[in-house]
Each structure stands twice: as C-alpha cells, then as structure tokens.
Amino acid sequence: MCSLFGVGLAPGTLSMGEAWVRGMGARLTRFSNESELSRVNASAGRWVELSGEMEEVLREALRAYELSAGLVNVAVLPSMEAIGYTRSLSVGPAVAALDRAKPLPRLPEVLEVGRGRARVLPGSAIDLGGIAKGWMADRLCARLGANVLANLGGDLRATGPGPAGDGWPVGVAGVTLMLRDQGAATSSVRKRRWGDLHHLIDPRTGLPSRSGLDEVSVVAETGAQAEVVAKTALLLGPELAPAYCAANALAWWLGESLDD
Amino acid sequence: MRSFVLKAGATLVAVGATVASSLYVTAHLKNPAAPLRPAVLNAGRAGTVSLLGGSVSVGPSVQPGDAQPVTSTYAS
Numbered sequence: 001m002c003s004l005f006g007v008g009l010a011p012g013t014l015s016m017g018e019a020w021v022r023g024m025g026a027r028l029t030r031f032s033n034e035s036e037l038s039r040v041n042a043s044a045g046r047w048v049e050l051s052g053e054m055e056e057v058l059r060e061a062l063r064a065y066e067l068s069a070g071l072v073n074v075a076v077l078p079s080m081e082a083i084g085y086t087r088s089l090s091v092g093p094a095v096a097a098l099d100r101a102k103p104l105p106r107l108p109e110v111l112e113v114g115r116g117r118a119r120v121l122p123g124s125a126i127d128l129g130g131i132a133k134g135w136m137a138d139r140l141c142a143r144l145g146a147n148v149l150a151n152l153g154g155d156l157r158a159t160g161p162g163p164a165g166d167g168w169p170v171g172v173a174g175v176t177l178m179l180r181d182q183g184a185a186t187s188s189v190r191k192r193r194w195g196d197l198h199h200l201i202d203p204r205t206g207l208p209s210r211s212g213l214d215e216v217s218v219v220a221e222t223g224a225q226a227e228v229v230a231k232t233a234l235l236l237g238p239e240l241a242p243a244y245c246a247a248n249a250l251a252w253w254l255g256e257s258l259d260d
Numbered sequence: 261m262r263s264f265v266l267k268a269g270a271t272l273v274a275v276g277a278t279v280a281s282s283l284y285v286t287a288h289l290k291n292p293a294a295p296l297r298p299a300v301l302n303a304g305r306a307g308t309v310s311l312l313g314g315s316v317s318v319g320p321s322v323q324p325g326d327a328q329p330v331t332s333t334y335a336s
Contacts, residue, residue, distance in 0.1 A: 151333075156331065164327070167325065172333055182322065246309065250318075252316070
C-alpha cells in the first residue's frame, strides 16, 4: 500500500509517484520470476547486470546489515520459504517445513554488489522486504518535492514543513508526532502472522523471532534507517532494545509480547 | 674485544627499549575521569527523552502534536 501527500506540487506529481512505486514493486518482488530481484536470486554465483536503482537497494541492504550488527539480514528467503511464506499471504501460506530453517549466513559472504552488477552465492537467496519500502519512501520524497510525505506500507518519510508549517502529523504507536525531514516505521509480528508463525525471521535461528517484543515503532533520520532500527530493536528484545533505540532513534515505542 | 662489543650493543638495546617504553607509558596514563561506559549509553542520539502517552519515548527533535494524523506507521 502506498500513500503520498504533498503541498505545493504540480498536478500529476503524486500520480507519477504512484506509478514509480508500482514499477519498483514489480522489479523488487520475489513473487514474480520476471522481477529483477528474482534474476539476482537465480544468478547462482554468476554476475548479473543491475539497474542503478537495484544496485542502490542492494547497497542499502548491506548497510542495514552493518547498522544492525547482522540482525537485519536480507539473505532470509530460504527461511521465509521454510516457514511457508512462499507466496503472497493474501492467498494463504504454504505448508511449513521448519526443519529446513537454518541460521542465516553472513550477508557479505553471500551477496556481492559491484558497479552495475551483483551476484548471490548458490544456495542463498534474498528478500528485500522492509529495506525496499524504507528506501523507496526516501527516494520518493527526493523525487516528488520539498514538502512531501510518502508512506510505503508503514515505512514512511516526511520532508518539509508539512501542511500547516509545523511538520507532518503522523500516527506512531497511538500518538501524533509532527515529523520534519524524518522517517518512521513500525516493525511488528502481529500483522503478518499465521498460527504460531510470522514473517519476521531471527537470523540467529532462521525461525520467527521470539524476542519478547511483538512490535516496535521508531522515528529516525530517514525511512530506511527507521525500518532497520525498528526491526533490530524488536529482534534484540526488551532488555537491549531501549539502549539500542536511545543510540539510534529519535523517538521509539516498544510493545512487549502478548504471548505467555 | 668482540665479546665486549656484543655485550655493549645488547646493553644499549635494552636501555633504549626501557627508555622508549617508559616514554610511551607515561604518555598514556589512565585518565581517572574517563567514563566507564560508552557514551552511547549515557547520552544517545535522542538526547533528553520524555515519555509521551506514558509509553512513547521522544527526543527533543521530535515534537508531539494535536492535529489529526494524515497517516500512520500501522499502514500495511
């Protein structure tokens, strides 16, 4: 889902933004064999030529890995498939094969990005997920204008003074925050969930996270950073997340697990 | 004569190493005022943090508002 807001934009600007989002979505989805991401995943160690935008997203994924000390790891696709997330959840998950889930490899060891090309080690595969959404929100704001808010499925970026000059009013964890040139994201295991399984993989186990946190909302300097910090904090759990958020976020909320 | 030269050389090396080591150590004395914890745990990026709504931690660069939000991070 994509929601775009702008002040003082030329007619048609937001429509162009939506078209760009649809085009990028088609290139970054793992659910189509024709997508650019699927070509990279099928590379089996061979170098694959990339568009400039795809190269940017992959480099963003590598930065996310460093910022999160390895907890945000896009080499997660084999685990996603092992838990049954082999297709869009709108058609329901497939049967899980949890015995196939393994701790994730170090991302720099399986994903290599060069100038205009990339390759993935045989046996590994990547899913860009929230990394792509945060990156796209940031790029949209840069493309559309000086006073814009772009929300890509909950990963958002606000630039400029907003509609009334005091920032963009955004709902974060039940309160309204006025964002100016900042990003925000919520990482949650409550939404894309089926039975005991959900989509947020802990790279240390290769299985859905059981950290003691179910939801984390974060405001940061960019949409991409907010996505990474929120996910990292959720995976760290309630003991370590407060210090990590204090060091990396501008605002945050931690939702503890509702499970026993 | 040769043994004397060797002994003198070894002595010079030992003295030189001792002098160099003492110079290095005295230039790197522990500062008693040095913090024991990384700065990140004492004053993070958020600066002074306040609690909003009892549970949302907010730093000084993020302002709360009363306006109806135009969107939220719960959109999926």
